[in-house]
Amino acid sequence: xxxxxxxxxxxxxxxxxxxxxxxxxxxxxxxxxxxxxxxxxxxxxxxxxxxxxxxxxxxxxxxxxxxxxxxxxxxxxxxxxxxxxxxxxxxxxxxxxxxxxxxxxxxx
Amino acid sequence: xxxxxxxxxxxxxxxxxxxxxxxxxxxxxxxxxxxxxxxxxxxxxxxxxxxxxxxxxxxxxxxxxxxxxxxxxxxxxxxxxxxxxxxxxxxxxxxxxxxxxxxxxxxxxxxxxxxxxxxxxxxxxxxxxxxxxxxxxxxxxxxxxxxxxxxxxxxxxxxxxxxxxxxxxxxxxxxxxxxxxxxxxxxxxxxxxxxxxxxxxxxxxxxxxxxxxxxxxxxxxxxxxxxxxxxxxxxxxxxxxxxxxxxxxxxxxxxxxxxxxxxxxxxxxxxxxxxxxxxxxxxxxxxxxxxxxxxxxxxxxxxxxxxxxxxxxxxxxxxxxxxxxxxxxxxxxxxxxxxxxxxxxxxxxxxxxxxxxxxxxxxxxxxxxxxxxxxxxxxxxxxxxxxxxxxxxxxxxxxxxxxxxxxxxxxxxxxxxxxxxxxxxxxxxxxxxxxxxxxxxxxxxxxxxxxxxxxxxxxxxxxxxxxxxxxxxxxxxxxxxxxxxxxxxxxxxxxxxxxxxxxxxxxxxxxxxxxxxxxxxxxxxxxxxxxxxxxxxxxxxxxxxxxxxxxxxxxxxxxxxxxxxxxxxxxxxxxxxxxxxxxxxxxxxxxxxxxxxxxxxxxxxxxxxxxxxxxxxxxxxxxxxxxxxxxxxxxxxxxxxxxxxxxxxxxxxxxxxxxxxxxxxxxxxxxxxxxxxxxxxxxxxxxxxxxxxxxxxxxxxxxxxxxxxxxxxxxxxxxxxxxxxxxxxxxxxxxxxxxxxxxxxxxxxxxxxxxxxxxxxxxxxxxxxxxxxxxxxxxxxxxxxxxxxxxxxxxxxxxxxxxxxxxxxxxxxxxxxxxxxxxxxxxxxxxxxxxxxxxxxxxxxxxxxxxxxxxxxxxxxx
Numbered sequence: 001x002x003x004x005x006x007x008x009x010x011x012x013x014x015x016x017x018x019x020x021x022x023x024x025x026x027x028x029x030x031x032x033x034x035x036x037x038x039x040x041x042x043x044x045x046x047x048x049x050x051x052x053x054x055x056x057x058x059x060x061x062x063x064x065x066x067x068x069x070x071x072x073x074x075x076x077x078x079x080x081x082x083x084x085x086x087x088x089x090x091x092x093x094x095x096x097x098x099x100x101x102x103x104x105x106x107x108x
Numbered sequence: 109x110x111x112x113x114x115x116x117x118x119x120x121x122x123x124x125x126x127x128x129x130x131x132x133x134x135x136x137x138x139x140x141x142x143x144x145x146x147x148x149x150x151x152x153x154x155x156x157x158x159x160x161x162x163x164x165x166x167x168x169x170x171x172x173x174x175x176x177x178x179x180x181x182x183x184x185x186x187x188x189x190x191x192x193x194x195x196x197x198x199x200x201x202x203x204x205x206x207x208x209x210x211x212x213x214x215x216x217x218x219x220x221x222x223x224x225x226x227x228x229x230x231x232x233x234x235x236x237x238x239x240x241x242x243x244x245x246x247x248x249x250x251x252x253x254x255x256x257x258x259x260x261x262x263x264x265x266x267x268x269x270x271x272x273x274x275x276x277x278x279x280x281x282x283x284x285x286x287x288x289x290x291x292x293x294x295x296x297x298x299x300x301x302x303x304x305x306x307x308x309x310x311x312x313x314x315x316x317x318x319x320x321x322x323x324x325x326x327x328x329x330x331x332x333x334x335x336x337x338x339x340x341x342x343x344x345x346x347x348x349x350x351x352x353x354x355x356x357x358x359x360x361x362x363x364x365x366x367x368x369x370x371x372x373x374x375x376x377x378x379x380x381x382x383x384x385x386x387x388x389x390x391x392x393x394x395x396x397x398x399x400x401x402x403x404x405x406x407x408x409x410x411x412x413x414x415x416x417x418x419x420x421x422x423x424x425x426x427x428x429x430x431x432x433x434x435x436x437x438x439x440x441x442x443x444x445x446x447x448x449x450x451x452x453x454x455x456x457x458x459x460x461x462x463x464x465x466x467x468x469x470x471x472x473x474x475x476x477x478x479x480x481x482x483x484x485x486x487x488x489x490x491x492x493x494x495x496x497x498x499x500x501x502x503x504x505x506x507x508x509x510x511x512x513x514x515x516x517x518x519x520x521x522x523x524x525x526x527x528x529x530x531x532x533x534x535x536x537x538x539x540x541x542x543x544x545x546x547x548x549x550x551x552x553x554x555x556x557x558x559x560x561x562x563x564x565x566x567x568x569x570x571x572x573x574x575x576x577x578x579x580x581x582x583x584x585x586x587x588x589x590x591x592x593x594x595x596x597x598x599x600x601x602x603x604x605x606x607x608x609x610x611x612x613x614x615x616x617x618x619x620x621x622x623x624x625x626x627x628x629x630x631x632x633x634x635x636x637x638x639x640x641x642x643x644x645x646x647x648x649x650x651x652x653x654x655x656x657x658x659x660x661x662x663x664x665x666x667x668x669x670x671x672x673x674x675x676x677x678x679x680x681x682x683x684x685x686x687x688x689x690x691x692x693x694x695x696x697x698x699x700x701x702x703x704x705x706x707x708x709x710x711x712x713x714x715x716x717x718x719x720x721x722x723x724x725x726x727x728x729x730x731x732x733x734x735x736x737x738x739x740x741x742x743x744x745x746x747x748x749x750x751x752x753x754x755x756x757x758x759x760x761x762x763x764x765x766x767x768x769x770x771x772x773x774x775x776x777x778x779x780x781x782x783x784x785x786x787x788x789x790x791x792x793x794x795x796x797x798x799x800x801x802x803x804x805x806x807x808x809x810x811x812x813x814x815x816x817x818x819x820x821x822x823x824x825x826x827x828x829x830x831x832x833x834x835x836x837x838x839x840x841x842x843x844x845x846x847x848x849x850x851x852x853x854x855x856x857x858x859x860x861x862x863x864x865x866x867x868x869x870x871x872x873x874x875x876x877x878x879x880x881x882x883x884x885x886x887x888x889x890x891x892x893x894x895x896x897x898x899x900x901x902x903x904x905x906x907x908x909x910x911x912x913x914x915x916x917x918x919x920x921x922x923x924x925x926x927x928x929x930x931x932x933x934x935x936x937x938x939x940x941x942x943x944x945x946x947x948x949x950x951x952x953x954x955x956x957x958x959x960x961x962x963x964x965x966x967x968x969x970x
Contacts, residue, residue: 023139024135024136024138024139025139025142025143028143040162040163040166040167040170041136041139041140041143041163041167042136042163042164042166042167042168042169042170042171043166043167043170045133045136045167046170046171046173046174049174050174061135064138071134071135071137071138071141072134072135072138073135073138073139074135
């Protein structure tokens with residue numbers, strides 16, 4: 001089972017939170033809200049494409065709308081495999097931090 | 109109104125769409141528009157526009173990385189499949205790769221050779237400014253010293269002039285000062301004289317010494333590195349003295365390292381002015397000996413015809429007075445000198461080189477055809493894989509890409525094999541062509557890039573047809589269970605093409621062999637066996653008659669005579685006038701015993717007689733060709749009259765013809781027999797011709813050597829057999845033939861490999877048919893016969909096409925020779941038999957396997 005990288009984790013969790021409304025623009029906004037990082041849309045699509053090729057995401061293409069200059073939207077959704085990966089990473093996180101005090105500094 | 113302003117910049121959008129294909133990537137644009145509008149609403153159009161452009165740049169960069177990454181992964185998976193395929197069909201893959209590898213290695217080796225040939229003299233920095241001086245139409249390419257002198261003094265455009273002369277087989281001796289008895293001597297194969305400008309005109313690297321002054325003083329000598337090593341070891345020889353021919357002492361003024369691809373060969377260079385001391389200054393400035401190569405270097409901007417005309421004008425009067433011909437000079441560019449062989453020591457064979465390029469190309473074609481044939485024939489084996497791929501959704505484009513990359517992979521593997529093979533075969537190849545090629549040429553980036561491109565190109569070209577064919581297989585066919593084989597007609601055409609090339613090569617080889625054999629064995633009109641030649645030295649020249657007596661007294665020595673040199677190689681060019689016509693002839697000096705030594709036959713009149721002293725200097729003997737050239741009906745008794753003569757073999761006003769000898773081939777059979785005039789002039793006789801009896805040859809040789817040492821102590825004794833040196837002129841042709849044979853064999857081998865694989869496949873395909881035939885009662889032999897007839901038809905067609913092509917090509921090549929072996933039918937018939945034989949053997953072998961198999965096995969499949 002491959003361990004998710006940090007940025008993968010951030011994207012997948014953002015998509016999870018967005019539920020039915022996870023597409024390019026909304027994902028960038030969500031990620032910005034949580035981490036303060038502004039993602040560019042092109043690279044974002046590439047990362048999401050890689051994630052879906054690896055099997056963590058599923059894509060759904062919606063109909064075009066005029067506000068988008070006549071182009072469709074791609075909605076992303078977590079697959080069970082993706083959910084599993086997220087849970088694995090959460091467990092990993094827990095085990096890594098298990099037993100450690102709240103404030104690390106000052107306590108060697 | 110607001111809406112219009114809220115649209116993202118059109119240029120940016122257009123640029124973006126360039127980088128996105130017809131995929132979902134376009135949706136990103138939608139995302140970007142949406143976001144743009146939000147930013148435009150919040151922060152204004154300018155900020156939004158900037159953001160848009162930033163997004164664009166990031167995205168494009170990312171897309172490129174992305175597609176490269178996935179293409180590599182795709183390519184990787186294709187490679188995995190390709191490797192798996194190769195392993196699964198080891199036999200067939202091996203045949204294909206081996207064939208291609210052999211083809212590539214041949215191509216590489218020939219490429220090395222050709223590149224070396226074409227690189228001759230190109231290392232000279234001033235190559236575009238250097239010309240060789242000669243007559244128009246190459247009638248006379250060696251000049252007397254006066255020409256070079258006159259040009260350098262009077263023609264301003266000739267910035268530098270170089271005269272070059274060489275003699276073979278001189279001896280050099282070095283006596284180290286203070287250690288008597290430790291002398292070192294060696295033979296100098298090519299002893300050359302050159303004007304000091306030689307280092308300005310030609311680019312010759314100096315290892316020691318100063319090029320400006322090296323050849324300015326007489327008796328200065330410059331050694332090549334290898335010669336210096338032989339005499340001086342690792343010591344710097346500059347300043348030392350060496351003795352040449354036990355005569356003069358020369359001071360070493362430099363050591364040079366001339367490049368291998370320089371058409372002038374020499375082991376040493378001495379200053380031209382030395383000749384002023386050794387043969388006299390007047391002789392040096394004269395129009396007497398026409399045996400120098402003369403080169404001029406013109407300025408960057410020049411008109412060579414103008415300069416040539418100037419030279420003609422300069423020498424018109426003196427040459428007319430001497431030879432009664434009006435000279436017309438021409439300047440020949442340096443880059444043409446190697447291939448034209450203007451009396452160089454090294455001559456390149458332009459036609460041969462071109463032929464080799466053709467051969468290399470053809471062999472490569474044969475190998476590629478193999479690949480195409482085998483790949484398409486094997487289609488049915490891959491049918492399942494292709495069908496499934498198509499059903500799952502692979503596009504034809506993707507499949508084409510897959511198969512193309514497979515064939516490129518094949519080519520790469522073959523290229524690696526080919527490189528290794530070429531490296532291994534290089535020493536053998538070098539001995540074949542008597543060269544010293546190295547792989548250095550391959551280590552430069554230009555070559556590596558073009559080679560890789562070439563390999564990829566070959567892969568693509570040979571993979572195109574199979575790729576298109578395989579990718580167009582409809583899935584339905586596989587499911588229905590039909591067997592595919594590709595166009596049988598196309599395959600047959602390819603096979604015929606291969607056979608044609610092979611047949612042409614075989615016929616060519618046989619013809620070349622026949623011609624060479626003919627030349628070696630043809631009756632030349634004189635006896636060249638068991639004759640040794642060597643140049644006399646100073647001491648012997650004075651005692652010629654005593655020398656001859658002693659020699660004849662030795663047992664084992666049959667005949668002794670003296671001559672000017674080798675017949676046809678050395679002569680004086682003099683003009684004769686008869687019936688108002690003036691023509692130039694080669695005059696060769698001999699003594700009366702010469703005819704007996706070589707068994708020349710007298711046709712009319714008489715030979716020189718030792719009893720008649722009046723025969724000397726004033727009489728001549730012609731060969732038949734000379735008689736024809738003069739147009740004499742009754743040659744004997746004709747007298748040539750002249751008022752003046754230069755340095756001539758006939759120092760006399762009148763020359764009488766006393767006899768005619770039958771023509772004999774004193775030159776190579778490439779040429780017709782030229783007119784020859786014999787004179788008896790003791791002063792010009794420098795070479796001994798000694799016929800020894802074959803029975804006690806070694807003893808005879810020892811005696812000859814003893815007599816030499818007795819009469820001329822201190823001179824090293826070197827001799828050569830005439831038949832060997834004679835055969836040496838065919839060495840080039842022999843080498844050519846050897847190379848041709850090797851490559852033909854290899855080409856045939858590759859074609860044979862292809863046939864082998866194809867036959868195996870065809871038989872396999874018809875396994876069921878054969879099984880049925882067996883069950884129905886056909887005998888093994890009838891099955892074999894059946895399969896053979898199919899291929900035999902192809903062989904016959906191929907031969908029919910090949911014969912005229914080969915005949916035409918060989919006819920062109922044979923025009924190099926004035927005397928040709930008769931063109932018989934034997935080569936063609938033999939080729940036909942050989943190709944039929946190979947085919948029958950191969951096909952029979954494969955079909956036997958099937959014919960002997962148990963029919964139950966093949967029919968079980970149903």
